[in-house]
Amino acid sequence: MVIQSRWVGACVVQAICAACAWAAPEEDYQLGLQAYQRGDVATAMGLLRAPADAGHAPSQSLLAFILERADLPEAAARLYRQAAAQGDAEAQAALASLYLTGRGIAKDEKQALLYFSKAAESGHALAIQVLADAHLSGLMGLADGPRDNSRTVAVLRRAAEQGHLPSIDALAEAYRVGGFDLRADAEQAAHWRARGADLRARRAGPALKGKP
DSSP, X not given: OHHHHHHHHHHHHHHHHHHHHHHHHHHHHHHHHHHHHTTOHHHHHHHHHHHHHTTOHHHHHHHHHHHHXXXXXXXXXXXXXXXXXXXXXXXXXXXXXXXXXXXXSOOOHHHHHHHHHHHHHTTOHHHHHHHHHHHHHTTTTXXXXXXXXXXXXXXXXXXXXXXXXXXXXXXXXXXXXXXXXXXOOHHHHHHHHHHHHHHHHHHHHHHHHTOO
C-alpha cells in the first residue's frame, strides 16, 4: 500500500510539473505582450525569448515582429518561419510580406502567395484582402498561366464579406457582364452594387460629420 501510494504521489507530481511546464510559455508570452503594449520593448524581448526558443508559436511571432520593427529582418524571418510552420496566421502573413518585398529573405512571390493563402485560410483579415488584390491585379504570379476563375471568385467573395470594396465592385461587374465564368445575373449584380454603395456611405458618414 505504501509503495502504491508513493507511486500515485509521484504520478501526481509529474502531472503537475508537466502542466506547469506547459503553462509557463503562455504565461511568459502574456507578460511579454503586456510589456510590449505598454512600450517596454526590452522587457518584452526578455520575456519572449525563452518561450520562443521552446517553440511557442505566439511568442516566436511577437518576438519576430519586434525584431522586424527594430530593422532586424533576417532574425525576424527565422522566427516567423518557425511560427508559420505551426500554423500561426500572424506569422504566415508576416512571412508572406517579407517574401513579397525581399526584406530579410530572398524575394519569392510564389512563397508570398503560398503563405498569404495559408494565413487567409485561417481567417487572417489582411491576408484575405491582400490575396483578393493579387487575384484582381494578377500579382504574385497569378497573371502567369490560365486563371482559376473559381478560385478567384471564392477569394473575392470572402474579401467582399469583410467589406473589401475592390472585391465588392469586381463581383458586381462580374455578375453584370458574366465575368470570371459567372453567369450574368442582374439580381446579384444589383445586390453587390448596393453593398458597395452602402459601405461607401457608412464610411463617408464619420468624415462628413467632422466637417463644419
